[in-house]
Amino acid sequence: DQQVKQNSPSLSVQEGRISILNCDYTNSMFDYFLWYKKYPAEGPTFLISISSIKDKNEDGRFTVFLNKSAKHLSLHIVPSQPGDSAVYFCAARPNRDDKIIFGKGTRLHILP
Amino acid sequence: EAQVTQNPRYLITVTGKKLTVTCSQNMNHEYMSWYRQDPGLGLRQIYYSMNVEVTDKGDVPEGYKVSRKEKRNFPLILESPSPNQTSLYFCASSSLQTGTEAFFGQGTRLTVV
Secondary structure: OOOEEOOOOEEEEEOOOOEEEEEEEOOOOOOEEEEEEEOOOOOOEEEEEEEOOOOEEEEOOEEEEEEOOOOEEEEEEOOOOHHHOEEEEEEEEOOOOOOOEEOOOEEEEEEO | OOOEEEEOOEEEEOOOOOEEEEEEEOOOOOEEEEEEEEOOOEEEEEEEEEEOOEEEEOOOOOOOEEOOOOOOEOOEEEOOOOHHHOEEEEEEEEOOOOOOOOEEOOOEEEEEO
């Protein structure tokens, strides 16, 4: 039973355009959502997060949107750059005392 | 520098030969966990620990053991490795006080032949 779903295994986007990565979740009790970025041969690194009390959080080129009624969140990268090519994991946790649950990841390719 | 350190980075072993992958963090984090990453399956949690002497099974605990005798260390033990445990393993830690992001180690690529 997948509680955090990333339905697109891969995504290709032209450099300079917007990249939109999507994530759906099933547990309405999730309190905190996170995005991680992973390069080959490295561990995942934290990118951006959002609390369930918000619907948007922005950090430079990265913006995360949360739609609680649809149990959906998305990560927008504008403009996309070659260094953004990586695997992106969506994650959620029920509360600060609980474990993080990860999606399967989406591989983003930024095309020159 | 805040970091999670795993050793070894690469390991090839034979079926049945016990091994331990070490994990250490220098951030005084309460929460530590182990994940394995396999193609098409993403990150799956093996075990986690909320604090010293407190460990719990994750989603795929079979064939693994852990211990948390000290706050900074969380070793992953494979008593009798099998080929289906060939994978990329990550250790992570996070603070239950701030409750936000987890810091990951660089990963251990294990091959069991």
